[in-house]
Amino acid sequence: MGVVSSSIRDQEAETLQPEPLPTVPRTELAISARRLRKVFEDKIAVRGLTLDVRRGEVFGFLGPNGAGKSTSVKMLLDLVKPSSGDAEVLGRPIGDLQAKARIGFLPEHFRFYDWLTATELLRLHGRLYDIPPEALRHRVPTMLETVGLSPHSKKQLRHFSKGMLQRIGLAQSLINEPDLLFLDEPTSGLDPVGRRLVRDIIKSERERGATVFLNSHLLSEVEVTCDRVAFIKAGEVIEIRDMNSFAEGRNGIRARVTGISEDVLLGLHAFASSVLCDSELLTMNLNGPELAPRVLRYLVEHGVEVFEFTPVRLSLEDRFLEILGADHGL
Amino acid sequence: MTHAWIMAGVTFREAARKKILWMALAAGVAFLLLFSLGLHFQMESFEDNHVRGFVRRQAVSGILMMGFYAIDSLVVVMTVLASVDTLSGEIASGAIQAIATKPVSRWEVLAGKWLGFSFMLSLYIALMVIGIDTLAHFITGVAARHILRGFGLIWMESMLLLSVTFFFGTWFSTLTNGVLTLGLHGLAFLGGWLEQAGALTHTPKAVDVGIVASILMPSESLWRRAVFEMQSPLTTALNFSPFSGASVPSPLMIGYAALYLVLFFFLAIQRLEKRDL
Numbered sequence: 001m002g003v004v005s006s007s008i009r010d011q012e013a014e015t016l017q018p019e020p021l022p023t024v025p026r027t028e029l030a031i032s033a034r035r036l037r038k039v040f041e042d043k044i045a046v047r048g049l050t051l052d053v054r055r056g057e058v059f060g061f062l063g064p065n066g067a068g069k070s071t072s073v074k075m076l077l078d079l080v081k082p083s084s085g086d087a088e089v090l091g092r093p094i095g096d097l098q099a100k101a102r103i104g105f106l107p108e109h110f111r112f113y114d115w116l117t118a119t120e121l122l123r124l125h126g127r128l129y130d131i132p133p134e135a136l137r138h139r140v141p142t143m144l145e146t147v148g149l150s151p152h153s154k155k156q157l158r159h160f161s162k163g164m165l166q167r168i169g170l171a172q173s174l175i176n177e178p179d180l181l182f183l184d185e186p187t188s189g190l191d192p193v194g195r196r197l198v199r200d201i202i203k204s205e206r207e208r209g210a211t212v213f214l215n216s217h218l219l220s221e222v223e224v225t226c227d228r229v230a231f232i233k234a235g236e237v238i239e240i241r242d243m244n245s246f247a248e249g250r251n252g253i254r255a256r257v258t259g260i261s262e263d264v265l266l267g268l269h270a271f272a273s274s275v276l277c278d279s280e281l282l283t284m285n286l287n288g289p290e291l292a293p294r295v296l297r298y299l300v301e302h303g304v305e306v307f308e309f310t311p312v313r314l315s316l317e318d319r320f321l322e323i324l325g326a327d328h329g330l
Numbered sequence: 331m332t333h334a335w336i337m338a339g340v341t342f343r344e345a346a347r348k349k350i351l352w353m354a355l356a357a358g359v360a361f362l363l364l365f366s367l368g369l370h371f372q373m374e375s376f377e378d379n380h381v382r383g384f385v386r387r388q389a390v391s392g393i394l395m396m397g398f399y400a401i402d403s404l405v406v407v408m409t410v411l412a413s414v415d416t417l418s419g420e421i422a423s424g425a426i427q428a429i430a431t432k433p434v435s436r437w438e439v440l441a442g443k444w445l446g447f448s449f450m451l452s453l454y455i456a457l458m459v460i461g462i463d464t465l466a467h468f469i470t471g472v473a474a475r476h477i478l479r480g481f482g483l484i485w486m487e488s489m490l491l492l493s494v495t496f497f498f499g500t501w502f503s504t505l506t507n508g509v510l511t512l513g514l515h516g517l518a519f520l521g522g523w524l525e526q527a528g529a530l531t532h533t534p535k536a537v538d539v540g541i542v543a544s545i546l547m548p549s550e551s552l553w554r555r556a557v558f559e560m561q562s563p564l565t566t567a568l569n570f571s572p573f574s575g576a577s578v579p580s581p582l583m584i585g586y587a588a589l590y591l592v593l594f595f596f597l598a599i600q601r602l603e604k605r606d607l
Contacts, residue, residue, distance in 0.1 A: 077431050080606040101433040111425045113340070115347040127336050128432040172428065 029088070030055045030180045030211035031076060036085035038071050038235075045071040047235035048085065053228075055179075058202055058212040060226035060243075062219070062320060068235035069215045070108060073184050076213075077105055090180055101129060104178035108185040108215075110169025114158035118149055118168050121157065122175055129176040143171040148197065162189035170201065181205055184215045199225055223316045231323045238323050243316075252318065253284040253292060256308040257299065264302045271295050274322060280307075285322065333434040337442020338449065341416070345450045350412055358458050361404070365397050366465045373470055390472040391565040394462070395557060395573055398474070401458045402484055402553050406515060408454060409491045413447045414508045417499030417598075421607060430607050437599045444496060444595065451488050459484055474560035483556035483584070487549050490587060491515065493594035494547075500601040518543050518550035526554075529576035537577060544579065548587035551579040 031053035038046040046068040053059045063069050074080035076087060078095035092099035112121060122143055126136040144150045147167040157165065166189050173181060183202070187195045202212050202225045216222055222229055223243070231238045253272075258280055268275045271291045272284040286292060292311050299306055345351040372393065376386045417440070420426040429439055459481045467473040474480055491511065498507040521543020528536025544551045557573040558566075566575035 074427075074606070079427055079430055081604065097433040097435065100431065103431065105428070105431040107424055107427045109424060110428065111423045112428055113344060113425065115344060124336070124340060125428070125432065128333060128429065128434055130332075130433070169428070 028055055029053065029091070030057075031059075031087065031089055031213065033072075033076065033087035034085055036072065036075050036082050036087055038068075038075060038080060039083045044235050046075065049075070049087075049232075049235075049237060051230055051237055051240060053211060053213060055211050056206070056209055057227040058206050058214060058225050060222035060229035061213065061215040061232060062217065062222055062229055063232035064217060067232045069217075069232055070184055071235075072232070073182055073213070073215050077103070077182060101176065102179040104173035104176060104181045106166075106169045106173040106181075106183050106186055108188055110165050110172075112157060112169075112172075114160075115156060117154050117156050118144060118160075118171075119153045121168060122171055125172040126175050131176060139175060143175055146174070146201070147171045163191055163194050166190055167194065167197070170198065174201070174205075177208070178210060180211045180213065182213045182215070185217070186214070187216070187218060187221055195221070219317050219320055229316070231320065233323065239319075241319070251286045251289055252312040253282070253286060253295060254308075254310045254312050255282040255284075255299070255306060256280050257282050258305045258307070260299070260304045261302075264299070264304060267298065267302070268295065271298070285318075331438070333432075334438040334442035334445065337429075337434075337439055338445035341443045341446025342449055345412065345446070351450055351454075354408055354412075354454055355457065358404070358454060358461070361400070362458070362461045362465060365400075365462060366469060369393065369466060369469050386470075387472055388562075388565050388568055390466070390470045391562055394466045394472060394474065395561050395565075397462045397466070398459070398480065398484075398557070398560060399553075399573070401455075401462060402487070402556070404458070405451070405455055405484060405488050406491060406549070409447075409451055409488045410495055410508060410511050410515075412450070413443075413492055413495045414499065414511070415504045416443050416447070417496060417602070418502060418504045418507050421500075422503065426607055436602045440496065440500075440599050440602050444492065447492055448489060451492065452485060455481065455485050455488060475562050476559040480556045480560035483552045483559065486584075486587065486591065487552035487556075490549050490552065490591040490594070493591050493598065494549075497594045497598040497601065500598050500605060514547040515549050518547040521546075522550035522554055525577045540577070544583060545586070548579075548583060548590050551583050552587050555579045555584055 029052050031051070033049050033051050036046060036049040037044070049068075049072050061069050061072070071080055075082045076089055076094065078100075082094075087094050089096070090099040090102055116124065119140055122140040123136055126139065127133075131139065141150065141153070144153050147170050149164065149167055149171065152160070152164065157168065160168065166186070170183075170186065173183070183198070186198045190198065199221070202214065205212050212225075214222065214226060226243050228240060228242050230240045257277075260277060260282065265275060265277055268284060271294065272286050274283075274285045276283045284295070286295070289311070296306065296309055342351075369390070372390070375381075376389075381389070417426075426439070430436060460477070463474050463477045494514065495507060495511045498510050501507075502510065521540040523540075524536050524543070525540020528534065528538075528540060554573070555578065558575055558578045561573060561575070563575070566573070
């Protein structure tokens, strides 16, 4: 563990504000993290992760590359030791073996002993979960079928493609029928058919009652599968949102205008959380859909010529770019 | 502990599946055949030259010790090369993540791997040490004085190196681990010879250098004690073998080596428990 420089501590002091208490009883939470922080030498990987994930929900964890997503997941899985903070997973402290027995995990790039066959790999992981051999005799072929690898059950992993490795990784994460499933970039290396498979598995896991923690930077994946989503940036959760707020909301405005002054632009902030005017294109995220007519009236009354005025749906992508900045690599 | 046995089984199967075990056994058998052939021709030469029984016995004893020395060197290389990648490689590739997230303690992962390698190396050492002694006895009628003590000490040397390799594997990359472990053993090797030479030439300072080297890495001490146990005192006294008995590691040093082995094993566990994967 490296020494944290004073400048980092200063930054920390500014950003680590007291977090509100959870509104959901702890027993109903699959994950409860409070100010989890990880510092690698002089780099803060995770500044202070605070979030609650309810049991039975599919929770998306979104952020650009290097935002601290994987480190956060690894801390929750006891692979990386937090520098400070604490968390509970399935009501038990991080690293608790009873909790681990109910967790499944697919790493971003699944790698394992390449001399094992697909069947042997699943049997081994099943044994590490203490699943009786009789149960494994049925479950292993079922899992192989689920991930579409039945024809390759006797093939060694060294002969697997990247996509096939990801599929067998997915199968080992499901072998114990987990209560909590961590998927770290699960579609990495998968073709469209494989991506569809991942979506279907997430759906069936939710139907089974499992909690899914989906770590991804693919917005489309999150948009289709998740109930809630957390945006993480520079090692900190910026916002947690219900996915319904994207589906129902039509809170955006896109307009083509001329003759708009700085004062009028400033005045628009009374209606919107963000206002952007680039040449003639005015883009706003309204505080409520009912405000659109009032905005139009305001513009006209202040002498702005409006050529086009369209309410638009604020998508996950819009919000992602708004929060994280368009210049971050996705 | 069940999980440790599962990991031990996987590790042993890995050695077999990757052909490490079979290649080592094949090379071992080839070595034993070659040694037997050499010994057989040497015996024929003794017959032709009418070498007397006493001299012949001492010469054969010396040759046998050189055979044991070759085996010891093979064991050292085999121990380090077979296990050098097991922790550092899996940490670097991320393969260990799939195991560490299962309801398995990290100590069980490490202990299991250690047991797997230990079982494989024990088989190898038993084949080689008992094999060469049995062949020598069959061909020449000469055998090691205390073969089981010799076997135990060579086995302990291997386990010590295994623990050290595991320890460095929790800190460094595969290459650095190999360089460090073999480098330390090289230091001990040099120290051992310096100590011997110092004792023969009555140079206490050289002996001290050797002792310090043995304290830093006691692997070579175990080999020198093994020679002392296996070689007849007469062969040593008559200098029929290159392995002098001028400075024999004491039982205290053997105890220290045992402590060293256990310490490095637990330090490796402690480090793996604390480190990020």
